[in-house]
Amino acid sequence: xxxxxxxxxxxxxxxxxxxxxxxxxxxxxxxxxxxxxxxxxxxxxxxxxxxxxxxxxxxxxxxxxxxxxxxxxxxxxxxxxxxxxxxxxxxxxxxxxxxxxxxxxxxxxxxxxxxxxxxxxxxxxxxxxxxxxxxxxxxxxxxxxxxxxxxxxxxxxxxxxxxxxxxxxxxxxxxxxxxxxxxxxxxxxxxxxxxxxxxxxxxxxxxxxxxxxxxxxxxxxxxxxxxxxxxxxxxxxxxxxxxxxxxxxxxxxxxxxxxxxxxxxxxxxxxxxxxxxxxxxxxxxxxxxxxxxxxxxxxxxxxxxxxxxxxxxxxxxxxxxxxxxxxxxxxxxxxxxxxxxxxxxxxxx
Amino acid sequence: xxxxxxxxxxxxxxxxxxxxxxxxxxxxxxxxxxxxxxxxxxxxxxxxxxxxxxxxxxxxxxxxxxxxxxxxxxxxxxxxxxxxxxxxxxxxxxxxxxxxxxxxxxxxxxxxxxxxxxxxxxxxxxxxxxxxxxxxxxxxxxxxxxxxxxxxxxxxxxxxxxxxxxxxxxxxxxxxxxxxxxxxxxxxxxxxxxxxxxxxxxxxxxxxxxxxxxxxxxxxxxxxxxxxxxxxxxxxxxxxxxxxxxxxxxxxxxxxxxxxxxxxxxxxxxxxxxxxxx
Numbered sequence: 001x002x003x004x005x006x007x008x009x010x011x012x013x014x015x016x017x018x019x020x021x022x023x024x025x026x027x028x029x030x031x032x033x034x035x036x037x038x039x040x041x042x043x044x045x046x047x048x049x050x051x052x053x054x055x056x057x058x059x060x061x062x063x064x065x066x067x068x069x070x071x072x073x074x075x076x077x078x079x080x081x082x083x084x085x086x087x088x089x090x091x092x093x094x095x096x097x098x099x100x101x102x103x104x105x106x107x108x109x110x111x112x113x114x115x116x117x118x119x120x121x122x123x124x125x126x127x128x129x130x131x132x133x134x135x136x137x138x139x140x141x142x143x144x145x146x147x148x149x150x151x152x153x154x155x156x157x158x159x160x161x162x163x164x165x166x167x168x169x170x171x172x173x174x175x176x177x178x179x180x181x182x183x184x185x186x187x188x189x190x191x192x193x194x195x196x197x198x199x200x201x202x203x204x205x206x207x208x209x210x211x212x213x214x215x216x217x218x219x220x221x222x223x224x225x226x227x228x229x230x231x232x233x234x235x236x237x238x239x240x241x242x243x244x245x246x247x248x249x250x251x252x253x254x255x256x257x258x259x260x261x262x263x264x265x266x267x268x269x270x271x272x273x274x275x276x277x278x279x280x281x282x283x284x285x286x287x288x289x290x291x292x293x294x295x296x297x298x299x300x301x302x303x304x305x306x307x308x309x310x311x312x313x314x315x316x317x318x319x320x321x322x323x324x325x326x327x328x329x330x331x332x333x334x335x336x337x338x339x340x341x342x343x344x345x346x347x348x349x
Numbered sequence: 350x351x352x353x354x355x356x357x358x359x360x361x362x363x364x365x366x367x368x369x370x371x372x373x374x375x376x377x378x379x380x381x382x383x384x385x386x387x388x389x390x391x392x393x394x395x396x397x398x399x400x401x402x403x404x405x406x407x408x409x410x411x412x413x414x415x416x417x418x419x420x421x422x423x424x425x426x427x428x429x430x431x432x433x434x435x436x437x438x439x440x441x442x443x444x445x446x447x448x449x450x451x452x453x454x455x456x457x458x459x460x461x462x463x464x465x466x467x468x469x470x471x472x473x474x475x476x477x478x479x480x481x482x483x484x485x486x487x488x489x490x491x492x493x494x495x496x497x498x499x500x501x502x503x504x505x506x507x508x509x510x511x512x513x514x515x516x517x518x519x520x521x522x523x524x525x526x527x528x529x530x531x532x533x534x535x536x537x538x539x540x541x542x543x544x545x546x547x548x549x550x551x552x553x554x555x556x557x558x559x560x561x562x563x564x565x566x567x568x569x570x571x572x573x574x575x576x577x578x579x580x581x582x583x584x585x586x587x588x589x590x591x592x593x594x595x596x597x598x599x600x601x602x603x604x605x606x607x608x609x610x611x612x613x614x615x616x617x618x619x620x621x622x623x624x625x626x627x
Contacts (some may be wrong), residue, residue: 230474234466236456237518240419246443246470290457290502 011033026289030302034079037309040076042067042316069208077206077270078312078326079305080214084267086304087221089278090285090296091260095253096163096230097239099286103278104266106166106257107149107173112268115145115183138198139210143269148202149173150261154161154254161250163239174317196269201274201327203312210270217266221259228256229294236293274327276334278309279305283341307333368431370395370558371416371446371526376425378408378415384423385411388564389583391576395525398552398559399586400569403578403601409562410451410530412578416560417448417528429526443470447522451530453515460506460514461499464490467521489520492547508535516544520551527551529561533568545571566598566617570608589615 045066088103096105106133119141122129128175133141185192231252234242243249280302285296311329318324369392377387385408388472393399400578401409403567414420416427427434429446437445447467456463467489468482488495493513496615503511532548533541545568548580551557552573560576563569575592577584579601585592598606607618 002524102624142422227474230466230469233456233458233462234460234469237453237463237466237515240414241450241453242445244417244443244448245466246440248439286457292458292462 010150020289022061023291023295026095026299027302028274028327030299030306034302034309037306037313038079040073041078041309041313042071044313045071049284050101073208073211074203075312077211077214078203080211080218080279080306081203081206081267081271081274081313082308083218083301083305084214084263085270085274085308086281086302087218087297088260088263088267089280089304090282090293090300091225091232091256091263092278093282094293094296095233095256095260096167097235099283100279101115102276103267104119104174104273104275106153106264107177108146108177108261108264108268109273110174110177110181111145111147111149111264112142112273113199114177114184115141115143115148117181117184117191117195118145119196121188124188124191139205139269142198142272143265145150145177146154146265147261147267149177150257150265154257159250159254163253166253177191193304196274197325197328198323199328201272203271203308203315203326204323206270214270215264217262218301221263222298224255225259225297226294228252228259229292229297232256232293232297247266271308272327274311274330276330276338277307280334280337281307287341353382369393369428371427371429371560373416373427374425376412376415376427377423378411378420379423382421384580386415386578386582387424389425393526393558393560395558396546396552396556398561398574399574399576401560401562401578402564402566402598403574403584404580405604407578407580407601408582409578412576413528413530413560414449414560417446418442419448426539443524443619444522445524446528447519447524448524449519449527449529449532452534453511455504455506455511456559459499460490460495460501460503460517461486463503463514464495464499464517464521467518469478470522479564485523486517486521489517490514492520493517494543509537509540512536513540516547525556526558527560529559531562531564533563533565541565541568548572566606566608570615570617579603 005324068071085103089101092101092103092105095101116138119133119136119138123133136144152165153169154172156172157166185195231247234245235249235252236249239249242252264278282296282300284303284307285291285299289295289299291299308326308330311326311333315324315326315329318329330339360406371393372391374390376391377384378389379385379387382468389412401412403409408458411420415422418427424488429437429442434442434445458466464486465478465482468478471485472478472482487496490499493516495513495517496511498506498510498514501530503514506514512532516529516532519529527548529548533544536544548559548561549571552559563572569575570589572589574586574588576586577592577597577600580603582602585595587595587599596606598608605620607620608615609618
């Protein structure tokens with residue numbers, strides 16, 4: 001079809017979506033910060049060895065192990081875990097059309113906690129239980145618990161037909177599973193201390209294998225998420241409008257929730273319940289660059305990764321030689337950021 | 350009918366086709382146990398603009414939503430270009446029937462991204478736009494006067510500007526059937542007039558079947574045909590002349606509605622005196 005002559009060459013503002021220079025600058029800044037944090041986390045640690053650049057360049061055998069087998073996998077793993085949480089948060093905010101949605105909205109956190117509690121109880125109760133718990137590990141138990149919680153939520157909301165019922169089902173499941181966890185913990189108070197490390201979130205157990213797992217899951221999640229981004233754009237105009245555009249809302253929702261579940265369950269399994277990263281990362285992207293969903297779904301993981309890396313760094317630096325739980329750091333920083341947003345909004349009005 | 354044949358029919362609707370572009374038989378719509386409208390049968394031809402008028406709560410939006418296949422029908426059938434609405438595939442239906450919501454929120458998307466979503470049924474998930482998609486978007490944005498804001502975020506536009514972008518989104522579909530819920534909301538009177546002119550030209554020049562709920566009575570009376578809804582359902586569907594001769598509006602609003610003819614147009618005259626002058 002040839003264009004009507006009147007519409008050609010008018011030099012009108014182009015209807016092509018263009019990647020703005022601001023967005024490119026933003027991406028470059030994000031990558032630079034990540035690089036900087038990675039470098040910093042190699043030289044900062046709880047061990048008593050020197051934390052200087054000279055040491056980094058000429059490591060002896062012991063510090064080389066610390067460097068390559070402990071610090072590097074830890075920071076890489078933290079990046080991927082944060083990226084998964086950022087991605088899950090961006091998806092949750094898009095699906096629920098609510099800027100305050102976070103990845104744990106579907107009961108993931110409570111499910112993971114229950115999974116860990118059950119595996120610890122089983123390990124405590126019998127030899128067979130110990131064997132079984134040892135096989136799947138705390139991370140496996142958390143992952144299974146998180147997946148089960150999401151399945152329960154989707155079942156309760158009858159296949160995610162409506163956002164409101166999904167939200168409600170998520171709240172019900174979260175409360176229910178937390179109650180069960182508390183009851184179980186009452187019967188065996190000794191495992192409470194072990195549980196606490198998990199509930200507060202920790203990047204301390206990340207090894208190369210967990211970093212690899214997180215990396216693989218992240219690459220599995222990001223591609224379909226970016227492909228479905230246009231659906232989230234449509235959804236932001238309202239559910240009815242999205243439907244009238246020819247989208248199948250239940251299918252779109254289930255696909256997105258599948259990605260969200262995989263991302264959240266994997267991250268929770270490896271680093272425990274780290275709060276606020278999933279909520280704050282998409283906010284940070286929106287605050288700094290205005291984006292459509294495809295850009296948001298790529299920007300939020302970059303932001304989340306850098307955030308968790310930074311939190312990890314702070315957690316092992318601030319009370320050297322001891323370590324803070326990383327979840328406590330993200331909660332403090334994330335909470336402060338949300339208070340800042342609140343303050344700015346009330347100032348603007 | 351082959352896919353090629355149906356899609357060319359979608360782009361070049363024949364105004365005098367014997368099959369109505371959109372029709373419903375014994376349609377009943379409502380929410381749960383509450384029936385809003387029942388027993389509604391309509392034939393809407395291609396190439397004409399029909400306005401739905403009626404008091405608040407008479408079911409204008411509900412009827413539009415049911416015709417668009419968005420709210421569940423309690424009974425009856427809706428057919429699009431002679432085929433049952435449900436028998437069309439989702440994409441095919443979205444290419445033939447475009448719907449504009451009464452009010453859409455602001456988003457972070459740019460105006461051109463929003464209008465581009467109107468091409469979703471044509472270009473799909475990857476948003477790989479062909480030149481034909483670009484031209485449709487440009488035409489729609491030119492027609493609604495929203496092209497100057499193409500690169501602006503919707504959240505930075507005023508309500509009226511936003512409404513014109515949403516209208517462009519609907520026009521960009523280039524569907525043979527347009528269902529619009531209050532397309533003139535948030536617009537000042539001169540721009541309401543522009544929209545009315547636009548809807549008429551869509552019907553007369555492009556052969557589109559346009560159905561819109563319109564609040565402004567004088568504006569609604571510039572349409573080709575009128576559907577009048579009252580509190581107890583459909584009062585009538587016919588030409589403006591038929592509606593006025595039958596005094597359907599007074600029946601619908603349960604009060605005297607004065608329509609005067611002035612310089613070739615019908616105007617609604619409020620039964621109010623001018624304030625006393627000194």
